[in-house]
Amino acid sequence: MTTPLVEMRDISIAFGGVHAVDHVSVDLFPGEVVGLLGHNGAGKSTLIKILSGAYRADSGQILIDGKPVEIHNPRDARACKIETIYQTLALADNLDAASNLFLGRELVTPLGFVDDDAMEAETRKIMARLNPNFRKFSVPVSALSGGQRQSVAIARAVYFDARILIMDEPTAALGPHETQMVAELIEQLKAQGIGIFLISHDIHDVMKLCDRASVMKNGKLVGTVKVADVTDDDLLGMIILGKPPTRAA
Amino acid sequence: MAEISQNTPKKRGLIEALDLDMRLIGMIGALLAIALAFNLATGGNFLSPRNIFNLTIQTVSVAIMATGMVFVIVTRNIDLSVGALLAICSAMMAMTQARWLPGALGLELGSPLIAPLTVLVGLAVGTLIGAMNGWLIGYLTIPAFIVTLGGFLIWRFAGWYLTSGQTIAPLDQTFLLFGGAEGTLGETWSWIAGLALSLVALWAIWSARRSKLAHEFPVKPLGAELALAGVAVAAILGFVAVLNAYAIPKGKLRRMFEAQGLELPDGYSAGHGLPFSVLILIAVAVAMTLVARKTRFGRYIFATGGNPDAAELSGINTRMLTVKVFALMGFLCGLSAIVASARLQSHANDIGTLDELRVIAAAVIGGTALAGGSGTIYGAILGALIMQSLTSGMGMVGVDSPLQNIVVGAVLVLAVWIDIQYRKRWGKP
Structure with missing residues (x-):
């Protein structure tokens, strides 16, 4: 067993x-x-x-x-x-999809600054797989529909292996x-x-x-x-x- | 059908393609309107180099603290103790430079060590008290309103005890350089600083564009980008030109020459240029903007303000974050205390009275939402500038001082109402 x-x-x-x-x-x-x-x-x-x-x-x-x-x-x-998709989704509504996906695990440049463009590029990649219709990468997630928000939360859970x-x-x-x-x-x-x-x-x-x-x-x-x-x-x-x-x- | 449906999004698309910040444009518009109106009413005095210089150095202290208040309010807290904190920092620094260092440590008055040690004391006191506030709020979960209301009552009067209620003057000569009129870069160095700032601005715009292109993200049209860069450079160099145009008075020039054992040559004149205090504000503005947008610390501040539970579940230590935010606020109060007491060339018990309200008002006029999660550094600085322009403009026109406060109060409420309408209309957080 x-x-x-x-x-x-x-x-x-x-x-x-x-x-x-x-x-x-x-x-x-x-x-x-x-x-x-x-x-x-x-x-x-x-x-x-x-x-x-x-x-x-x-x-x-x-x-x-x-x-x-x-x-x-x-x-x-x-x-x-262990990754969790909470019922409340636990998204920071004022941040965009990429910032939420990488929240607490930001990609940084060699100088230690957060690398927004690299995070957005990664977000675009995983979203192309999970929810190909997702387009709103540069707006706060408060502007997304329920299903789009859900896919951000799911992307966050599955992205990190x-x-x-x-x-x-x-x-x-x-x-x-x-x-x-x-x-x-x-x-x-x-x-x-x-x-x-x-x-x-x-x-x-x-x-x-x-x-x-x-x-x-x-x-x-x-x-x-x-x-x-x-x-x-x-x-x-x-x-x-x-x-x-x-x-x- | 397709043509019709394309029409409306196109107009909005233009604004979005240029990525213009409507709030920034609105605030600059309001500031310009105020300035032009007062300029008309004072027969050109309001926009004279001399008044712009004074306006700038009067704004610095509140503006520095307002940048910290943005972080405090974004994390859904408030700090009512900044004016009192400024007072205790100022009292500690006054005692350090005028009593303790010359007395107990036996440093001579005018020793070059006095100013740096004093500055260190001021910044350390502010940071420590701020960190303690943050600890009470973050770890002991006492509401920020209560902790800082307590601090508001405590710290100014702790400073009172420290100085036995006396006004302390004169202060160290080197220390006074931070005040504004006493310490400026002079014309040549101001141009050099202005050019350096312009280069930094151009580099920032260019590197952001290059990074976007590298990831094949949409970018603004090159023409628009160049136009924005041009406006930025023109604003920086124009500001330098105005401050350089404010000539140092003859009597002061003569004293400056005499101090070096020289005689003032006939027909010699020199402009003030950038005050050191304004340079400090510019450095704070750049650093705080970088922190807000490009560091994890800043990202966590905004995430916590947007959804504290989500931030916690993402592994962010929100309690420690609160301590850091308030420690930073305290540090900035220390910095403001340096500028404020050096500008007034003394420490008095009432230094910074009502500053907590001015600082909060500046942040709020600048678009920081009390509900948390949104706010900008440049907004807070512009907010401080708008308030100071109103106050001193009304003073120049001869408006009674009670009426001045009434107007500033009404502007605060009006600004927040406009901001709410803006958020509704543009769907911005």
């Missing part, structure tokens, strides 16, 4: 007495998409923010390629080749055509051996895109199932009742 790309073991975090995540363990293999399902407030976003460095777990362990790692902040996560990708509700704000583009992108990234955590509350998305699904309820892990082994109703039962399906257990 291969080593998981990511293992989150026995993770707990509490905010002022509320156990947002309570002894949860999930794992992810290379080239796999694992869906994280649950109601609002089930703890899935919190769990994933521990992996992306936005929060620090009170207890538990994170292993990458079987080795324990310490992730204290977003910089540590990036160093572990991520091995582990976290997508928090990537299609929530998108139209059908753009949702299809995201689905195709996920297939491409899987083929490259990238592991993806996909947070969603849309069961159909998960059934279509994921290999396995982990369901959370009230901060606890209900169970992890192979998507091929279960029906929509089984997953729905796990989300609502908080019990693993008897057949697949």
Whole structure:
């Protein structure tokens, strides 16, 4: 059996007495998409923010390629080749696409000044691949449509050779055509051996895109199932009742 | 059909192709309108070399601090303590040069060491207090408004205790060179400085164009680029010419010659040229613009102002960034204190009173948005110049001092309203 790309073991975090995540363990293999399902407030976003460095777990362990790692902040996560597409997209609206794509990792000239032209050139290259219709390179991202903003956030996550990708509700704000583009992108990234955590509350998305699904309820892990082994109703039962399906257990 | 639909974007396309900054043009237009109106009302006195010289050196102190205030406001903070900080820096420097160095350390009055040591003390005090403000705001998460409101009350009166409330004068002769009229480059060196600045401007325009061409990005038409370069060079050299045209008064010339043991030759005259304080402002403007546009620090300032959460998630240490921004603000207050106290040739307790409001107003008139995320260095400097022009213009025309403040206040509100309309219309952040 291969080593998981990511293992989150026995993770707990509490905010002022509320156990947002309570002894949860999930794992992810290379080239796999694992869906994280649950109601609002089930703890899935919190769990994933521990992996992306936005929060620090009170207890538990994170292993990458079987080795324990310490992730204290977003910089540590990036160093572990973990990239995140946040539900809010986390874009600085007043900056252009290239500045957002390279935010925190600017390309600099030999004198140490930021090299805007080089960053724009790189942005044009990756956008030609991800969203060929994207033209607005020199305006602030506040002037872009929802789909265009999403593609900037996606470009930022995939540009830096991520091995582990976290997508928090990537299609929530998108139209059908753009949702299809995201689905195709996920297939491409899987083929490259990238592991993806996909947070969603849309069961159909998960059934279509994921290999396995982990369901959370009230901060606890209900169970992890192979998507091929279960029906929509089984997953729905796990989300609502908080019990693993008897057949697949 | 195609022809019709092409028509409207073309007009807008021309402005975009030239990449003209409408806000910059608007502010220069406003400044010119004010200057011409006062010039008419004062029978040509307002735009005389002498008045332009005075206007410039009066603006320097507020303008230097306004460039720092841009960064503070862009990161969604405010600094109400800059006037008080200027006062404590000035008090520390006055004590250093007039009391401590000559007294305790036994340096002779007029020793060449006094001025540099004094300057170092002023800059260090400003930077340290600024960094402390930043630490209270960034790490202890006390709102900037409160921290600097406290500082506003604390620092001016800390300076008061330091000097026992006395006005300290005279100051060191070398130190006074930073004030403006006492320290100028003279005509020849002013031309050389003007030419050097022109070359820097031309090089900046040329290298930006070359980089764009290397990446095969669209560039402005060559003619437009040359025209802009011409305007820049003409503005720089025109400014130098005006300052050179302001002749040094006969009595002062005679004293300058006597100081060197010479006699003033008959019919000899000399112009002031660029004051050192204005050179400092130019250096600050260039450096701060570079920081804002071409460094990671500047990029992070604007990113944090645009979306603090996104900046944090991108791995930017926004707390440390706050400390750095306020430390820079403090450093600039120290620099302004040098210019202000040297210009007044003394330290008094009321130095820099109300400067915090002038500095904030300059930044805001210059298009810095209090919501954070947008602002320019040149805008803040032009804002300071517009306010100073209004104040001294009204003074020359004989407007009562209460009315002067009323007008400046109304202009502030009007400027922000115009800026809001501009943002709506052009969709600029």
